[in-house]
Amino acid sequence: MSDIFTRNAWFDTLFATDGLYWMGQNTNHLPPHPQVLAALNQSVAAAEFNAYAPPLGFESLRKAIIDDVGLPGVQAMVTDGGVNALSMICRARCRPATTFVTTDPSWKWPCQFAEQMGARVIQIPIWRAETHYRLTAEALAAAVDDDTAIIYLVDPNNPLGISYSQQELAEFIDIARRHNALLVHDCTYRDFAPEHVAALGLDQRHVVMSVSFSKWLGLAGLRVGALIAAPELLRELAPFNSGVLGASVIAQRAAEAGLKVKPEWMETLRAVDARNKERIASAVARIPGLSLPVFPSAGNFLVIEVQQAGIRPEALVECYLRQGIQIRQGVYHTATFGDRFIKVSTSVPEAWADKFSTLLPEMVAQARQLTDFRQPF
Structure with missing residues (x-):
């Protein structure tokens, strides 16, 4: 495990890098919608930040979130980012002698939250071309038993970008029901998946859903989910929520403004995201040894396999960082599979994707020769 102070200093340096292209955290860097900026400015001007928000979130935002997912009979709780919702669920359900079942790869932090509560984490490998990089009902059934507290499913998967059908989700839910486990459907990237299905619409006794405003609306630094x-x-x-005094007032105002303009905003964002993916895919196709295991991705990112090109993912990350572009190592x-790939975010200005793509041949050549590089986080 890395030292917490070294890790923090690493990201502090990145944050302080003027003009850095953030292409490794799946964050959205398009210029914000004017109405979102106006909501932020109005909230600051009114000094709303002097008071605590309601513990479950503003009623108007809670209603807007429910309307956005389009599911009757549910309630929403605003949290400090989607990650806080996941932490809360793990604290509520995970205990010693229970298991927390997810995929490999998955998102690392809920696994850590489960372990902190004494649960044993079981990760099911899905980096397999023969299963189309997906979790199967057969594999899940073999890993789940009556000791399973949580089945955690990131959908679309981060980092692979696959998404699950209604039939697949129904099969997963049936497994959760048989063992009285809770299926946690992490839908952080659902807005980039045109055919995304909410598992909560299929079962409300054994399923909960988490969402985020970091990715589609670009509010990562404001922390709201x-x-x-x-x-x-x-x-x-x-x-079990640690944020007992409510989520950020300013963030909630921005989130509500974003939901009001979401249809037009997402039309623009998806178009830019799609063009960036095509541009990067074209560049990858021209370099022997590089490949895209999943294309198109249902998330705002692409996984690029680099192992057959004879390079280390960390070396390629270092080469790009020297050019002012942050990408992520596997x-x-x-x-298990981290030495195979890098991940590149695509909800970014098109100039960023163009620069990444133009540099790719040179960066691959440099990475093959690079042996002295920092270990990124």
Whole structure:
């Protein structure tokens, strides 16, 4: 495990790098919608930040979140980013002698939250071309038993970008029901997946849903997300929230403004994201040894396999960082498969994707020769 102070200093340096192209954190860097900026400025001008928000979030935002997912009979709780919702769920359900079942790769932090509560984490490998890089019901059933507290599914998957059908989700839910486990459907990237299905719409007794405003709306630094669940489940989970004084007032105002303009905003964002993916895919196709295991990705990112090109992901990360572009090495997501790939964010200005693509041949050539590089986080 890396030293917490070294890790913090690393990211502090990145944050202080003037003009850095953030292409490794799946964050959205398009210029914000004017109405979102106006909501932020109005909230600051009114000094709303002097007071605490309601503990579950502003009622108007809670309603807007429920309207956005389009599911009747559920309630929403605004949290300090989607990650806080996931932490709350793990604190509520994970205990020693229970298991937390997810995929490999998955998102690392909920696995850590589960382990902190004494649960044993089981990760099911899905980096397999023969299963189309997807979790299967057969593999999940073999890993789940009556000791399973949580089945955690990131959909679309971060980093692979695959998304699950209604039939697949129904099969996963059936497994959760048989063992009285909670299926946690992490829908952080759902807005980039045109055919995304909310598992919560199929079952409200064994499913909860987490969402985020970091990716589609670009509010990563403001920290705002939500947990969506049936009222009785939310009553059970909410007392385990560490943010007992409510989420950021300013962030909530921006989130609500974003939901009001979401249709037009997403039309623009998806178009830019799609063009960036095509540009990067074209560049990858011209370099022997590089490949895209999943294309098109249902998330705002692409995984690029680099192993057959004879380079280390960390070396390529270092080469790009020297050019002012931050991308992510695979080991951040998975120790098992991390030496195979890098991940590149695509919800960014087109000039960023163009520069990444133009530099790719040179960066690959440099990375093959690079042996002295920093270990990124």
